[in-house]
Amino acid sequence: MQSKEIICTACPIGCHLTAHRDKNAKGGYRIEGYSCKRGISYALAELTDPRRILTSTVRVVNSTHKRLPVRTAEAIPKDKIFQCMQEVNRIAVKSPVKMGDILIKNIADTGIDLISSRDIK
Ligand code: SF4
DSSP states (O other): OOEEEEEOOSSTTOOEEEEEEOTTSGGGEEEESOSSTHHHHHHHHHHHSOEEOOEEEEEESSSSOOEEEEEESSOEEGGGHHHHHHHHHHOEEOSOBOTTOEEETTGGGSSOOEEESSOBO
């Protein structure tokens, strides 16, 4: 039987989960080691559709701040991170920018926007 170790990051406790392949279990895996049910959802999402919030910076062309912190508005599929970073590295912004402004709509066809993480004047 195939199994995989996963650390749950849904809360600061960080339970050490083990996912065992089991065709009879919900989602195709039997999960052990969780302290609450969020651990089960976390493990199944991590095994079937792993996602991360992408954080980075982009160049600012007309400010004393040379870089603007940015992030995706929601978690994006992990396998799209490289493609998203290519788009992030291609853009430069002009101030003023407000926190939450959309800088790239539907980045890398994820359906999720890249937004500013802060204001710059
Ligand atoms: S399983 Fe529950 S208690 Fe454990 S880290 Fe995940 S969310 Fe926290």
